[in-house]
Amino acid sequence: MASRPTPALPSDTELIQAQAELWRHSLLYLKQMTFKCAIELGIPTAIHNLGGTASLPELSVALSLPPAKQPYLTRLMRQLASSGVFTVVDGGDAMSGTYGLTPLSSILIDGVRIDGDAHQEAIVLALSSKYYVEAAMGLTDWFRKDHATPIPSPFEDVHGAVPFEESMERLDPESAKLFNQALAAHDHMGIGVLLRQCGQVFSGLRSLTDCCGGDGTTARSIAKAFPHVKCTVLDLPQVINNAPPSDGSVTYVAGDMFHSIPPSQAVMLKVVLHFWSDENCVKILSQCKKAIPSRADGGKVIIIDVVIGSSTSGPILETQLLLDMIMLVNFQGRQRDENDWSHIFKKAGFSEYKIVKKLGARCVFEVVLHFWSDENCVKILAQRKKAIPARADGGKVIIIDVVIGSRSSTSGPILEAQLLMDMLMLVNFRSRQRDENDWSDIFKKAGFSEYKIVSNWELDVSSRSIHKVVC
Numbered sequence: 001m002a003s004r005p006t007p008a009l010p011s012d013t014e015l016i017q018a019q020a021e022l023w024r025h026s027l028l029y030l031k032q033m034t035f036k037c038a039i040e041l042g043i044p045t046a047i048h049n050l051g052g053t054a055s056l057p058e059l060s061v062a063l064s065l066p067p068a069k070q071p072y073l074t075r076l077m078r079q080l081a082s083s084g085v086f087t088v089v090d091g092g093d094a095m096s097g098t099y100g101l102t103p104l105s106s107i108l109i110d111g112v113r114i115d116g117d118a119h120q121e122a123i124v125l126a127l128s129s130k131y132y133v134e135a136a137m138g139l140t141d142w143f144r145k146d147h148a149t150p151i152p153s154p155f156e157d158v159h160g161a162v163p164f165e166e167s168m169e170r171l172d173p174e175s176a177k178l179f180n181q182a183l184a185a186h187d188h189m190g191i192g193v194l195l196r197q198c199g200q201v202f203s204g205l206r207s208l209t210d211c212c213g214g215d216g217t218t219a220r221s222i223a224k225a226f227p228h229v230k231c232t233v234l235d236l237p238q239v240i241n242n243a244p245p246s247d248g249s250v251t252y253v254a255g256d257m258f259h260s261i262p263p264s265q266a267v268m269l270k271v272v273l274h275f276w277s278d279e280n281c282v283k284i285l286s287q288c289k290k291a292i293p294s295r296a297d298g299g300k301v302i303i304i305d306v307v308i309g310s311s312t313s314g315p316i317l318e319t320q321l322l323l324d325m326i327m328l329v330n331f332q333g334r335q336r337d338e339n340d341w342s343h344i345f346k347k348a349g350f351s352e353y354k355i356v357k358k359l360g361a362r363c364v365f366e367v368v369l370h371f372w373s374d375e376n377c378v379k380i381l382a383q384r385k386k387a388i389p390a391r392a393d394g395g396k397v398i399i400i401d402v403v404i405g406s407r408s409s410t411s412g413p414i415l416e417a418q419l420l421m422d423m424l425m426l427v428n429f430r431s432r433q434r435d436e437n438d439w440s441d442i443f444k445k446a447g448f449s450e451y452k453i454v455s456n457w458e459l460d461v462s463s464r465s466i467h468k469v470v471c
């Protein structure tokens with residue numbers, strides 16, 4: 001038997017680094033627990049109430065801690081400042097200085113809602129609760145078990161319950177309530193930023209369905225910022241029945257997205273798809289497809305979700321990968337990279353997507369259907385006509401598309417391919433392939449009076465200007 005190669009031994013410098021990394025990796029739970037402790041003690045709120053900065057003695061008094069604990073508080077604050085939760089102000093040192101808030105701690109102040117966001121501390125308390133921590137501690141056992149399908153999550157395996165389901169209510173109603181608050185806080189986080197940074201996604205819309213829109217918080221914010229957008233919220237009956245009374249700005253629909261989605265110019269899936277398997281995502285997107293008009297009529301699906309690798313910065317990429325671990329340990333969903341997303345869009349019959357904006361760990365996608373009815377072809381060509389000069393000035397529209405039975409394609413295999421492509425359109429899209437008569441009809445309807453096939457591969461359309469159509 002061939003002997004295994006001896007691994008190259010690390011250098012002393014690498015060994016020293018590896019030892020430090022080993023300690024760091026093994027101790028990272030203390031980062032989470034000191035963060036949790038800061039929230040439970042109310043340190044961000046205390047610093048805020050003291051005017052935004054606090055010395056250690058001031059903080060100790062404000063938190064009503066026994067005087068003997070101040071030296072320990074000093075060490076806790078040094079650790080929290082080092083991890084970016086607080087900052088040391090006035091050039092002081094971490095053991096004796098004055099502490100201030102950072103953007104992170106400023107979204108954790110009790111009673112202060114930035115952009116009206118729900119209370120964010122529930123996220124910290126839920127994710128550091130014994131249920132989530134114990135589920136993660138069960139990961140090794142879970143990997144070793146030969147589960148029958150459907151494979152339960154490690155959370156379900158350890159606790160016999162599923163977060164956000166009745167089983168969790170039965171297991172521990174208080175924790176179930178905290179998890180729901182955390183979910184609401186997570187879902188609502190950053191609506192203000194979204195509307196400021198991605199206004200163009202919503203501003204041109206006539207109507208929008210917020211699919212899985214919960215209690216309507218997001219839809220109401222969109223309706224307030226863009227009053228001309230008719231907003232509909234779809235969610236399960238038990239959620240819609242408990243939504244706040246309608247102020248008239250949005251319409252609530254109780255239903256199941258796997259059965260149907262209320263039609264709108266756009267359907268939004270905001271932090272929805274990462275909870276679902278690829279197979280279910282395709283089913284959801286297929287329902288979205290039925291709910292929107294063609295791309296020519298502005299139809300689109302707006303997806304706001306994590307895209308692993310959308311940022312190469314260490315902390316954001318690390319957050320995205322940890323959010324994927326949260327899915328693995330506790331739910332049936334997953335976070336996806338751009339390839340995964342593109343695969344799902346394609347499977348659901350969407351042919352084009354673009355990432356409109358990267359917002360930290362999340363991205364905003366617009367996904368569109370590439371299908372054109374005759375009516376939409378006429379609309380598109382009529383638009384193009386406005387954009388080109390007269391024929392005398394060389395204006396033309398160049399179209400590259402299939403022409404069934406075109407001169408170059410009377411041979412069996414090519415004609416067969418054209419007819420099969422038409423079947424593809426029929427089965428999957430609301431579109432079709434066209435023969436020369438069909439094209440001529442469309443050109444005429446759009447106000448073009450002439451066309452010509454430029455060569456075996458080309459067709460040229462003209463009216464008052466020259467319009468070239470290549471097939």
Ligand SMILES: C[S@@+](CC[C@H](N)C(=O)[O-])C[C@H]1O[C@@H](n2cnc3c(N)ncnc32)[C@H](O)[C@@H]1O
Nearest residue numbers: 187212213214235236239255256257258270271
């Ligand atoms: C992850 S949240 C969605 C967050 C929401 N879009 C937001 O940004 O606040 C999950 C929501 O999906 C809803 N939901 C789950 N299954 C559903 C279904 N089959 N049809 C409609 N809504 C569903 C849940 O009731 C819950 O309100």
